[in-house]
Amino acid sequence: MRVSTQLLAWSLTLPVICSVSAQQAVSFHGSVVDSTDAVIPGATIQILDASDKIVAETHSDSAGHFVFRSLPSGRYDLSVPAYNTFAALRTHLRLDATVDAFKITLAAESITQDVQVVAEEPLSVDPAANTDTVKVTGEQLRKAPIFDQDPIATMSAFLDDASGSSGGVTIIVDGVQVKNLNVSASAIQEIHINNDPYSLEYQRPGRGRIEVLTKPGSAQFHGELNFTFRDAVFNAKNHFAVVKPPESRRIYEGHLSGPVGHGRKTNFILSMSRQEQDTAAIVNAIGPHGVINENVSTPNRRLTASGGITHDFSENSRLNIRYATRLNTNQNFGVGGLVLPEAGYNRANREDDLYLTHRWIVTPNLVNQFQMMIEKDEDNNVSTTMAPSVVVSGAFTGGGAQSDQHLTENTFHLNDVVAWSHGRHYITGAIQLPQVSRRAVDDHTNRLGTLQYASLSTLASNKPYVYTVQRGLGRTVYWMNEFGAYIQDQVRLTPKLQLTAGLRYDRQSFLGDNNNFAPRFSVAYAPGNGRTILRTGSGVFYDFTGGDFPATVRLHDGVNLRQVQVQNPNFPLPSGPVLDALPTNIAQFAPHVRSPYSFQYSAGVERRVGKKGRFSAEYRGLTQIKSFRSVDINAPVLPPNAQIGMDFPRPDSSYGRIQSVESSGRAMLNSLDLGFRGEIGQYFSGQAQYVFARLMNNSGGISMYPQDQYHPNLEWGRGDMDRRHKFDMIGRLLPDRWYSLGVAATLYSGLPYTEITGNDDFHTGLGNARPSGVARNTLQAAATISFDVLYSHDFRIGRHSKDNEKFLSAGLSAFNVFNYSNYQKYVGTLTSSAFGQPTSALPGRQLQLSLGYRF
Incomplete structure (x- = not known):
């Protein structure tokens, strides 16, 4: 794993930005990617103090971005637990007024693994981290029975008809409302339903819309x-x-x-x-x-x-x-x-x-x-x-x-x-x-x-x-x-x-x-x-x-x-x-x-x-x-x-x-x-x-x-x-x-x-x-x-x-x-x-x- 100071600037959604408060509280943001620079959504990022206590925890969003806000300045460890096929990562971190954005690159997990007993990750109070969100990744769709390769029809079952609009199901693709899904099923990165139900970004409630994120381009074929x-x-x-x-x-x-x-x-x-x-x-x-x-x-x-x-x-x-x-x-x-x-x-x-x-x-x-x-x-x-x-x-x-x-x-x-x-x-x-x-x-x-x-x-x-x-x-x-x-x-x-x-x-x-x-x-x-x-x-x-x-x-x-x-x-x-x-x-x-x-x-x-x-x-x-x-x-x-x-x-x-x-x-x-x-x-x-x-x-x-x-x-x-x-x-x-x-x-x-x-x-x-x-x-x-x-x-x-x-x-x-x-x-x-x-x-x-x- 390596941590660089270069900002990952090619997501299709908004990054979350760092700032420094007047009381020496430090905020910083970054991205989680794999070795090909492909974004990794859903990864857990933790800030640990000297006693290994979790000070703060968040998750990378659909574009691989994460943010921590208003942390006291000082020395910490940044930890990313093993996720899907990626190995765990831990590195030292110093927070001060000059902290830069991080690009975290996760390596593929080794075939030989060590079994560790770790503390459970706390749930997040972020409004987009509500547990009743229905969220599937492209990999999960590939391994699920999808009739006629139509993921929208499959996922529409999780909607609430009472929360819909007069125009029918609201489909959001990469932040833009569309009439129909206009990409192939394999080009979908994630589908969300009820992600932050009271978000001001959208006209409809969470159970009245389907949010689709498509796969970005990659540095390798x-x-x-x-x-x-x-x-x-x-x-x-x-x-x-x-x-x-x-x-x-x-x-x-x-x-x-x-x-x-x-x-x-x-x-x-x-x-x-x-x-x-x-x-x-x-x-x-x-x-x-x-x-x-x-x-x-x-x-x-x-x-x-x-x-x-x-x-x-x-x-x-x-x-x-x-x-x-x-x-x-x-x-x-x-x-x-x-x-x-x-x-x-x-x-x-x-x-x-x-x-x-x-x-x-x-x-x-x-x-x-x-x-x-x-x-x-x-x-x-x-x-x-x-x-x-x-x-x-x-x-x-x-x-x-x-x-x-x-x-x-x-x-x-x-x-x-x-x-x-x-x-x-x-x-x-x-x-x-x-x-x-x-x-x-x-x-x-x-x-x-x-x-x-x-x-x-x-x-x-x-x-x-x-x-x-x-x-x-x-x-x-x-x-x-x-x-x-x-x-x-x-x-x-x-x-x-x-x-x-x-x-x-x-x-x-x-x-x-x-x-x-x-x-x-x-x-x-x-x-x-x-x-x-x-x-x-x-x-x-x-x-x-x-x-x-x-x-x-x-x-x-x-x-x-x-x-x-x-x-x-x-x-x-x-x-x-x-x-x-x-x-x-x-x-x-x-x-x-x-x-x-x-x-x-x-x-x-x-x-x-x-x-x-x-x-x-x-x-x-x-x-x-x-x-x-x-x-x-x-x-x-x-x-x-x-x-x-x-x-x-x-x-x-x-x-x-x-x-x-x-x-x-x-x-x-x-x-x-x-x-x-x-x-x-x-x-x-x-x-x-x-x-x-x-x-x-x-x-x-x-x-x-x-x-x-x-x-x-x-x-x-x-x-x-x-x-x-x-x-x-x-x-x-x-x-x-x-x-x-x-x-x-x-x-x-x-x-x-x-x-x-x-x-x-x-x-x-x-x-x-x-x-x-x-x-x-x-x-x-x-x-x-x-x-x-x-x-x-x-x-x-x-x-x-x-x-x-x-x-x-x-x-x-x-x-x-x-x-x-x-x-x-x-x-x-x-x-x-x-x-x-x-x-x-x-x-x-x-x-x-x-x-x-x-x-």
Whole structure:
């Protein structure tokens, strides 16, 4: 091991800076790397006094950086215990006002090891060291069963749906929010969930976002190439498939990194993933002549490629530029369950991203990091059948999909962060433009009309309860802009007590409010010998509309796109001038709409279990105020005992439905979270999470309507994602043995769903009426149970040094090993013969073969 005074200046995240306080307290920072200068995250760094007592302890972050703040000046020992495959290190250290940054280089552990009994490492009060963080490294992902080489889908199981946003899962790649993961699986260095849940850096809470850190370039050539294969011949039949469909999946992915030129100031990394999936959807519907059950081919092709180059202009200045592209095509998309083959559509989308990151160490205690991304997206949907749509509640959806649409988006992202360390304080602040986006939409959906029927009997008698059709240009161009800023201070009040507090501001165009200030704080205290940490915190988190919903308001203004709705239509259906004379539906934001916000609060305890295990127990509450929902403010006012099939006038006869997007809903979550991370003896290494929760709300999202438009608060009930019990686990059984297994488990209680009559009882054309006295989401789906395993082995090729090892690897994964039937999409329509029954199921047992080469 060697300790140098050269600053490691090529991480993609902020370093933590040293400073000297007026009371002779000394702070210093550094980096932990291996012999190839590759960063080592998660290493423990300790400061020991003359009696070998631990004075301070911290861990290297995802970029290999560490920091110690406000230590008394004097002589110490710096110790790094053995970590993964790296040997322990110990060296003398003198702290004074002139102490420099450290670069700690860990050597590979020798084959011959000495067994030592050492004191247990204390837990850290750092806000990013919370034990209930779900954290996996690239090496752990490689040894875990990952379905379709999709780590985002695998890790999303550890998220909390109540903490998400209207736009879905928030994915952060190297500090920048993105729509999709745009690097290959092998190029991932780490994935974090719930890392510092009250961080001011992000708009969403910790359990509402996935943070991905990609591998940096390296001073030596390293690479990996993997091939994954699945075929239906090795799989169990889907529960609803009469005949097992022919399916096959082939995934090619890998990455390559190394130096550029003969110097050590420039390096590169390339990654690629190609997926060829010839899959099938299972249609399980009820038609006029009985059950419809068939397999429908749904092939998918996806290519993801990225390349980046990093250059160190000096020890204080580093620039990284990366380009990524993602192309995806799907055929017969949307088919399956109650949706017949002719109601599918083909879609193609492409995303191109250009990233620029510059980190500048202005002074030893002041750092600036500038990030910019330019993004271009294009999505195109084309229906497979040109015909009117026919929807029979609880039976089938047929005819044409009428989903023809073309969307383009050109977006600019910016994030500029300043970090300053002074004495006991570590202050960060930033100005963020999450998106400045110009979007164009060409909407040609529902041009041939949609007929909706309450049941098969009304279909037989040709009596739909509503007919809708759209006419008009259907094109709009608009800007979607977001702005954010924050300031945060981490204060180490004592070595065992740390306070983090700050204020964040967020704003989105289309929403008129400007007072979206979000204060947050958290406290961590380590009583006794450091085996236990007590944490508490609370904060405000704002939400935005998400997705492309503002386009709905721009299009459905009554001029650009006219959507005509006819209640209880007669045949022949209206067309031409007759249709143009009918009142149009419109969509609008309510006059006082604002950004919804959530108030989250929590208190928990973390405890070391053994030497390498950590257990956490936390109560977490979340109250969402001003939730989005839609209300038809022009709904008919019904007299008592209104009969089905009758027509009732709307208050404003010049319009049909007036969709008013309001921020008037609310939600409440109460949750007990139990977590474990680490090792259990020699039997298990990984992490597990159990959540006991209850989610109540009166809104299912921005596009949800209540059944009674004049009493929307009567929708209060179980939330759509209210799971009472949720258990997830990922790790390895019998680790570090030739017969060890990668394992993943999912055990969920069922989600609720709503019982509806199938009729248009409120004469709005929505068809979402429930029986009298029945609340929303009173029915219960079955549980979801899955257990996945991976057996893999690495074969060393030839004799090489530790820095230049080569391996061939082979693995066999089994997903849903016990072939449990996990049912999905239950029918809640009383008029359907399938009432209370599922219409689809997740795949049964599937086997996946993987081969790899890395050097």
